[in-house]
Amino acid sequence: MAGPSRSARSSSTRVYEGALAIGPGNGDRPDGPGRRETAVTEAHHAIEAIWRIESARLIAGLARVVGDIGMAEELAQDALVAALEQWPTEGVPERPGAWLMGTAKHRAIDLIRRRKTLERKHEEIGRHAERAQEGLDLETAIDQEVEDDLLGLIFMACHPVLSTDTRVALTLRVLGGLTTEEIARAFLVPVSTIAQRIVRAKRTLAEAHVRFEVPGGAERIARLASVLEVIYLIFNEGYSATAGKDWVRPALCEEALRLGRILAELVPAEPEVHGVVALMEIQASRLGARVGPSGEPVLLLDQDRARWDRLLIRRGLAALERAEGLGGALGPYALQAAIAACHARATIASETDWPRIVALYDAVAQLAPSSVVELNRAVAVGMAFGPAAGLELVDALVHEPTLKSYYLLPAVRGDLLRKVGRSEEARVEFERAASLTENVRERELLEKRAAECAAEHMVGQSGVVVEGNPPPRVGF
Amino acid sequence: MRVLIMAKEGEQSDAATPPTPEAMADYQKFNEELVKAGVVLEAGRLYPSSQSKRVRFDGKKRTVIDGPFAETKELVAGYWLWQVRSIDEALEWLKRAPYDGGTFEIREVVEYEGI
Numbered sequence: 001m002a003g004p005s006r007s008a009r010s011s012s013t014r015v016y017e018g019a020l021a022i023g024p025g026n027g028d029r030p031d032g033p034g035r036r037e038t039a040v041t042e043a044h045h046a047i048e049a050i051w052r053i054e055s056a057r058l059i060a061g062l063a064r065v066v067g068d069i070g071m072a073e074e075l076a077q078d079a080l081v082a083a084l085e086q087w088p089t090e091g092v093p094e095r096p097g098a099w100l101m102g103t104a105k106h107r108a109i110d111l112i113r114r115r116k117t118l119e120r121k122h123e124e125i126g127r128h129a130e131r132a133q134e135g136l137d138l139e140t141a142i143d144q145e146v147e148d149d150l151l152g153l154i155f156m157a158c159h160p161v162l163s164t165d166t167r168v169a170l171t172l173r174v175l176g177g178l179t180t181e182e183i184a185r186a187f188l189v190p191v192s193t194i195a196q197r198i199v200r201a202k203r204t205l206a207e208a209h210v211r212f213e214v215p216g217g218a219e220r221i222a223r224l225a226s227v228l229e230v231i232y233l234i235f236n237e238g239y240s241a242t243a244g245k246d247w248v249r250p251a252l253c254e255e256a257l258r259l260g261r262i263l264a265e266l267v268p269a270e271p272e273v274h275g276v277v278a279l280m281e282i283q284a285s286r287l288g289a290r291v292g293p294s295g296e297p298v299l300l301l302d303q304d305r306a307r308w309d310r311l312l313i314r315r316g317l318a319a320l321e322r323a324e325g326l327g328g329a330l331g332p333y334a335l336q337a338a339i340a341a342c343h344a345r346a347t348i349a350s351e352t353d354w355p356r357i358v359a360l361y362d363a364v365a366q367l368a369p370s371s372v373v374e375l376n377r378a379v380a381v382g383m384a385f386g387p388a389a390g391l392e393l394v395d396a397l398v399h400e401p402t403l404k405s406y407y408l409l410p411a412v413r414g415d416l417l418r419k420v421g422r423s424e425e426a427r428v429e430f431e432r433a434a435s436l437t438e439n440v441r442e443r444e445l446l447e448k449r450a451a452e453c454a455a456e457h458m459v460g461q462s463g464v465v466v467e468g469n470p471p472p473r474v475g476f
Numbered sequence: 477m478r479v480l481i482m483a484k485e486g487e488q489s490d491a492a493t494p495p496t497p498e499a500m501a502d503y504q505k506f507n508e509e510l511v512k513a514g515v516v517l518e519a520g521r522l523y524p525s526s527q528s529k530r531v532r533f534d535g536k537k538r539t540v541i542d543g544p545f546a547e548t549k550e551l552v553a554g555y556w557l558w559q560v561r562s563i564d565e566a567l568e569w570l571k572r573a574p575y576d577g578g579t580f581e582i583r584e585v586v587e588y589e590g591i
Binding site for chain 2: 045046048049050052053096147250254257258259261262265266289311317418
């Protein structure tokens with residue numbers, strides 16, 4: 001159990017960052033390192049994977065004991081450094097998670113002793129450290145504790161006292177086990193930005209004296225909403241990247257799904273948790289279909305539905321059933337999942353039950369009214385009852401201040417204008433939408449639409465009768 | 477990434493004796509741990525090859541072969557679909573499985589072609 005002393009920490013931390021930076025294939029070079037070095041590399045790969053599996057539980061267990069995420073993470077990383085020093089030569093222990101926890105808790109005792117913290121707290125830690133090593137007979141009791149700890153950590157990392165950005169960064173770091181570099185890469189921001197967010201998050205939590213707890217009652221519902229918001233934000237950043245050259249970044253979707261699936265097992269009686277999982281599973285089922293051969297976005301009604309992932313659809317529908325089965329009115333996430341399910345159940349786009357989607361949007365608008373929901377509802381109305389009806393609703397939103405720079409407003413309006421044959425006005429709207437989006441792929445698509453409208457307008461001007469309507473399109 | 481784990485239990489896959497209750501309990505406990513970690517997408521056990529068929533394609537010709545099949549070491553007895561971040565993560569999970577025999581194969585599933 002003995003690791004390097006705490007004074008070795010600063011230099012060892014670099015070892016840790018370096019180890020996690022090892023990319024795949026480093027050990028495979030034919031002219032590469034010798035057998036010993038290869039063994040070390042292999043051990044590092046194993047440690048990296050074990051960290052991904054264990055870090056959240058480790059940090060959670062420590063956070064309960066020391067009451068502070070920052071300190072818990074430091075202690076967990078100390079244990080990781082000890083593993084990096086010992087495992088390559090001594091081999092990976094049989095129960096690596098218990099080893100890491102035992103090591104970290106010994107450090108916690110040392111640390112707290114040195115800081116002369118309350119005797120009571122010291123005893124509590126000692127008890128936990130012993131318990132962690134007592135083995136199998138206590139395993140069930142500890143398992144239960146671990147689940148509560150994990151939940152406590154999730155609630156702490158997603159605490160409403162933190163800004164959304166910092167909640168997202170802290171959650172990916174302490175619950176996802178991602179490095180600062182990986183988070184920065186995923187969000188296309190400088191590493192220093194994420195590092196600052198995480199530091200700020202820890203400081204804010206400490207200053208606000210946020211307790212490590214699993215809240216109950218009305219507070220639990222509010223705090224859970226904050227957690228779900230963070231998870232769905234991470235998902236959405238992967239699903240429709242707001243910036244950069246890629247239209248989707250599946251890795252972020254996978255992280256969010258993983259967090260959602262974990263949460264659904266931790267709080268199985270909360271319908272909205274299953275709702276958000278259902279929504280993510282169904283949306284993720286389309287990931288492979290919503291990107292064309294050259295990386296361009298393919299919108300929902302134009303997608304090849306044979307490429308939708310049936311496994312994820314099935315999982316999503318099952319999660320929705322779980323939400324519905326818990327009784328009571330559906331919450332906003334479950335309702336959105338129900339809308340996504342309407343699309344998932346239609347084997348061809350023309351079979352979509354648009355009147356039901358309109359009804360579901362009505363319900364969403366009642367629960368969580370917003371102009372974005374109104375815009376979505378207008379799209380559904382346009383599909384269910386004709387473009388003129390949809391356009392009427394969108395026109396009412398044109399001066400909505402919250403949608404002033406929202407590119408989907410002109411994009412949707414352009415679609416509807418085009419369908420009612422007002423192609424010149426549609427062109428102007430598509431161009432406006434293109435100027436508002438920061439995603440390169442999306443801008444290209446909108447510019448293409450604008451060019452098509454210009455061509456249609458020319459044809460219309462020259463007196464040629466265009467048969468039929470342009471293909472139906474929606475912005476979602 | 478998504479990985480397929482194939483359980484190649486050798487002779488055991490065709491054995492008439494079902495797994496002991498203890499073995500099943502161990503397996504269920506492990507599977508539950510995987511589900512709680514958000515790893516399992518799907519899991520399944522397969523009936524012995526004596527109840528299975530093979531179809532061999534040769535040009536336009538299709539030949540149906542009835543089980544059982546001889547190459548017991550290659551027979552798949554069960555499978556998992558896991559969502560993990562790396563093959564290494566799958567490896568670490570698999571090493572924790574409560575098995576004392578058989579071979580397990582980890583294969584990455586091709587996803588998001590074109591992204």
